[in-house]
Amino acid sequence: MSDVPFFKMNGLGNQIIVADMRGTSARITPAAAIAINGRAETKFDQIMAIHDARTPGTANYIEIINSDGTLAQACGNGMRCVVQSLSAEQGRQLFTFETIAGILFGQEAEDGLITVDMGTPKFAWYDIPLNEEFADTRQVELQIGPIDDPVLHSPSVMSIGNPHATFWVKEDVWSYALDRFGPLLENHPLFPERANISIANVVNPERIILRTWERGAGLTEACGTAACAALVNGARTRRTNRKATVTLPGGDLVVEWLPNDHVTLTGPAEFEWQGRLDPTSGAWTRSEAA
């Protein structure tokens, strides 16, 4: 088997596998992703596959794979893990990457926290994408539960590379059965490419509490792009400022929507252990501690 090195990492408990695919033209197959996710030690939310650069001026091309084997356009927590693994290897702090959604920047600071520039948000219904025309995506018609007394309704929707719906709630975010509503909303006909589904409680203009059902991965401890979407949707509906702390089940991220329209995400990344995996079958072995 022609196996490649990988790191098991996490970003605020978002389970990430960083696979080093540099120097090979192989790709991680959907079957491999499903097999890797099927073993308890490597159950993951996303695989971040580091490939050789395709575009001059970028360090690497990053492919992002959900645990159901589908591709994701963006993953904020995973990008921080990629930055940390490459910066440990190369002693550099600043990186430019390419993903299917475009060019991204990442930087590790002295305090070990990592900031990734997730690019610019998109609000047009056809960019998110939605299946139905909405002139204003700050609030769209979508609800779940009894027609006259919906449990969740009128989310703000946008894309930060990947599609997100943010449902605003006044009650404790833990009082909602997101495990039940998540799959229904993720696969709702309004979203032709499915969507990541979040419930957000704005505590004050500088703090949001957030839980997310991730497209292709389910309930997670943290979803970086959902935190970006919650902040941007919060700011454009005047619920929050353009910079806020977003508290996820796994911990806090700081999100800022800059004057140049870019969204940055700052938080930790944690190395756990390393091994080697076969990108075709997903078979893996754990390496002795380096």
Ligand SMILES: N[C@H](CCC[C@H](N)C(=O)O)C(=O)O
């Ligand atoms: N965990 C990721 C998001 C994965 C998105 C993925 N579930 C999709 O859009 O298909 C994050 O930290 O941003």
